[in-house]
Amino acid sequence: MSDRGAVDSLLQRAAPGRAEFEDLVIVPLFAVAVALILGALTMLATGVDMATIGRSYVALLQGSVGSLGALSETLTAAVPLVLAALGLALGFRTGLFNIGAEGQLLMGGLAAVIFGFSFPGLPFPVLMPLCLLAGALTGALYAAIAGYLRAATGAHEVISTIMLNLISYRLLDWMLSLDWVQREGRSDPVSRSVPPNAELPRLLDWLDPNLRVHAGIFLMLLAVWAVHWLLFRSKLGFEFRASGANPDAARYAGIRASLVIVLAMALAGALAGLAGANQVLGVLGRATPGFSAGIGFDAIAVALLGRSHPVGVLFAGLLFGALEAGGRQMQVDAGVSIDLIGIIQALIIVFIAAPLLVRAIFPWGFRRRDKGGAR
Amino acid sequence: MDVELRGITKRFGPVIANEAVDLVAKGGEVLGLLGENGAGKSTLMNVLCGLYRPDEGEIVIDGRTVAFAGPGDAIAAGIGMVHQHFMLVPVFTVAENVVLGVEPVAALNRLDLAAARAKVREIGETYGLTVDPDARIEDLPVGVQQRVEILKVLFRSARVLIFDEPTAVLTPQEVEEFFQIVRALRDDGKAIIFITHKLMEILEIADRVSVLRAGRIVGGGDPGAMSRAELAEIMVGRPVRFEVERTAFTPGAPRLEVAGLTVLHDTGEVAVDGVSLTVHAGEVLGIAGVQGNGQTALIEAITGLRPAVTGRILFDGQDITDASPRARHAMGMAHIPEDRQRMGLVTDFTVAENMVLDSYYSDRFSNGPAMDWRAVNRWAAEAAEAFDVRTPTVFAQAGHLSGGNQQKLIVARELMRDTKLVIAAQPTRGLDVGSIEYIHARLMAARAEGDGVLIMSSELDEILSLADRIVVMFKGRIVAEFDASAAPPDKAAVGLAMAGAAP
Structure with missing residues (x-):
């Protein structure tokens, strides 16, 4: 048989290269730095004075990581972003550009609320997980519609998920006006409340009742692990990744494309639905029109920033959570519009998406990379 | 000038x-x-x-x-x-x-x-x-x-x-x-x-x-x-052997029988028009023809990637006309596809992942729903060593290998298991002399072991040097057949048939 030594040498793993480290760590760091600088310039351009700009960035830091309360807010904001972004990352890896996390999140959250107030008598260890499950299943089913349309008719998922988002807004509005969903005695569209034994328990309210961080962070960490396992350790993940990287080769390898598409969409929807359930069970306590607050769209940015890698998504989600929590503080302390945070987030994405631009701005941050492509 | x-x-x-x-x-x-x-x-x-x-x-x-x-x-x-x-x-x-x-x-x-x-x-x-x-x-x-x-x-x-x-x-x-x-x-x-x-x-x-x-x-x-x-x-940079070494021609039972096969292009036009052919065990059947005369669709139909409109395909006597690509693979059909970058490899995947691209689901490489990467990597390293795939490690991206090594990777994946029928489409297109020599030898080894081998190539010299029997496809039909088991047929005659002139 073959030579042992030669076989063993083929199994040596190379240490991760400097280029990888640069792409994964240095580029994002620089992107954040540049985005903050450009954010300051934007403030200058709109007539904000230097002192206020300084105060606002101090507030941004304090409001995101400056205190226990700030950390709690950062984590609370990060959980649904990470959950939904994990689903999107799964789709990206499978070659599906799912824009529908927002709708899947709304449907999942609504289902979790309805399940919760419909069975208020069930004990906490049964009701809370079942509510989460209801959210995940509903999100999965809702996303699977787009997956099925793609697999059966070739309808592109970008279009169909955008349409499903629009449908979900109106569906939510209508559901919230139904007698058995709407809160008694209210004329505005507000759902009945989630019973206490369906809520995700707060973790630190014994320290301070204002600390909102809740058990959803465990859900988030579990989901990061599960998606990582699925993508890189399981047979299904191999099929997903092969289909995403080269659909023709996947077909050649006997992988059933239609099944993979529907499954990947459903799993993405389940994670978005879980994000929605997490919001209503852990933060909001009820469903209102547009309770998703754009998390499903921000999650697209988080998934891209995290390079569709579960661990990357976790860090990207924490960053976006921090920006959101810090941004609120910035508005309070310095009176700077929260829209600035949107601008900074957008700039970060631009620079992450264009690593060559970052390399060009900060040539001294990187080892010189050789041009040209000949092998 | x-x-x-x-x-x-x-x-x-x-x-x-x-x-x-x-x-x-x-x-x-x-x-x-x-x-x-x-x-x-x-x-x-x-x-x-x-x-x-x-x-x-x-x-x-x-x-x-x-x-x-x-x-x-x-x-x-x-x-x-x-x-x-x-x-x-x-x-x-x-x-x-x-x-x-x-x-x-x-x-x-x-x-x-x-x-x-x-x-x-x-x-x-x-x-x-x-x-x-x-x-x-x-x-x-x-x-x-x-x-x-x-x-x-x-x-x-x-x-x-x-x-x-x-x-x-x-x-x-x-x-x-x-x-x-x-x-x-x-x-x-x-x-x-x-x-x-x-x-x-x-x-x-x-x-x-x-x-x-x-x-x-x-x-x-x-x-x-x-x-x-x-x-x-x-x-x-070293002496090259041109003559493909071949053992005596001892054909066995039919491995592949195709009868009256009609296949359509994606556009709905007829690509393969009532083709019948047989490949025996221990025989190399060469399909000659200028590109675009239905050979690709024929191979896709035989390997299950394109449905047959009419006709039947038998593999070892079993009807596989409607079998999935995976079922055919499991029965011992190896497929070296025409376009290695588009179909044969996931270029972003590692060498190891590509080595199990069509067998990752088997018990050897998985435990229940989980992949057994340790087994995959070890097997991939052995296959790379056995088939002379030159790569620094099995964790290198397949897309970074040279064309010849990419093709050897595919040949290793397809032939490093028990096969009965080898379908090779343009197996050496664009490769250097050394890789061609190597891949030809591997295909002949499969023939010597009693596999049926079907080779499609637009390179007439390749067909002439490998095949025991040659059929020529023109406009979706088989227009000529030549016996090459004893001596190679007249190149001009095959060439004329490729150009559509009736023999």
Whole structure:
């Protein structure tokens, strides 16, 4: 048989290269730095004075990581972003550009609320997980519609998920006006409340009742692990990744494309639905029109920033959570519009998406990379 | 016009693509530039065409040193390149394609197509490049499209013509016609640079040859004074065996039986029209034919990637007409697909992942729903070692391997298990002599072990050297069959059948 030594040498793993480290760590760091600088310039351009700009960035830091309360807010904001972004990352890896996390999140959250107030008598260890499950299943089913349309008719998922988002807004509005969903005695569209034994328990309210961080962070960490396992350790993940990287080769390898598409969409929807359930069970306590607050769209940015890698998504989600929590503080302390945070987030994405631009701005941050492509 | 490259060195980072290359192309002469894939031929020609700037060295035209800032300068200097992949607009006419970018205009900036037509006719008559200026490109056979490419560079007044692997897409008859055109151009005083890795073509057409290996000129001279074996040894750097070693032909029971198979293109047109064929155990059946005559669809139908409209496919006597690709694979069918980058590999995946691309689900490589990466990696390393796939580790990206090693990876994946039937489509297209030699030997080993082997190739020499029996496909049908078990059939007769002439 073959030579042992030669076989063993083929199994040596190379240490991760400097280029990888640069792409994964240095580029994002620089992107954040540049985005903050450009954010300051934007403030200058709109007539904000230097002192206020300084105060606002101090507030941004304090409001995101400056205190226990700030950390709690950062984590609370990060959980649904990470959950939904994990689903999107799964789709990206499978070659599906799912824009529908927002709708899947709304449907999942609504289902979790309805399940919760419909069975208020069930004990906490049964009701809370079942509510989460209801959210995940509903999100999965809702996303699977787009997956099925793609697999059966070739309808592109970008279009169909955008349409499903629009449908979900109106569906939510209508559901919230139904007698058995709407809160008694209210004329505005507000759902009945989630019973206490369906809520995700707060973790630190014994320290301070204002600390909102809740058990959803465990859900988030579990989901990061599960998606990582699925993508890189399981047979299904191999099929997903092969289909995403080269659909023709996947077909050649006997992988059933239609099944993979529907499954990947459903799993993405389940994670978005879980994000929605997490919001209503852990933060909001009820469903209102547009309770998703754009998390499903921000999650697209988080998934891209995290390079569709579960661990990357976790860090990207924490960053976006921090920006959101810090941004609120910035508005309070310095009176700077929260829209600035949107601008900074957008700039970060631009620079992450264009690593060559970052390399060009900060040539001294990187080892010189050789041009040209000949092998 | 004479063109001289002096001491050209071109680096891409640490990779040296060309090192101190000296090359002379003289007017009225065909220079053959011979080298394996990756030897640096294309880089060198891109330097000459103004696409790359050399790091060292100079280009001298008629004794004058020139510097090209871009392709425009090279064209203006009279250098024209006929690319391997044609750059034509399919829905435009010949004349429109020829003038594209340098359109003659009449008053008010109106496109003067009449002038273009006349010029195309005139150039065509001078060199025997007869093409109807008003024909649409998409209606023309590949050989004629190539003439249009040549017309394009001549229209731009090129006096140095570079042909990059020009015969890859032609039938044997078209190659003959093409060579006549090349000779006409040479006799008119043009300098011709003919890039190829095919030795026979150099021996036939070149007046002088330069051999490039690993970026350097390693030899050359008058091909009339050199044998094929000598040239090959210079090109590869070691002696090469041309004759495929074959054991006695002892066909067994039918492995694959195809009866009355009709298959459609995606567009709904008939691609395969009532084809019947049989491959026996221990037999190599070669499917010859010019590309685009239904061979691809036939292979896809046999491997389960394209549905059969009518007809039946039997594998070891079992009806597999409606079986999935995976079921066929599990029964012992190996498929080396035509397009390794598009279908055979996931180039972003590692070598190890690609080694199990179509068997990852088996118990050997998985535990329940989880992959057993340890088993995958070990097996992949053994397969890479056994099939001479040159890769630093099995964790390297498959896309980073050379073409020959990518193809060996696929061959390893498909043949490193118990197979009964091997379907190989264009198994050595674009590969260097060493890899071709290796892959041919592996295919013959499969035959010796009693596999049925079906080889589809547009390379007639490949079919002739491997097959025990040859069928020729033309316009979706099998138009001729030749017995090659005792001696190879007449190449001209096979070539005629490929061109559609009834035998």
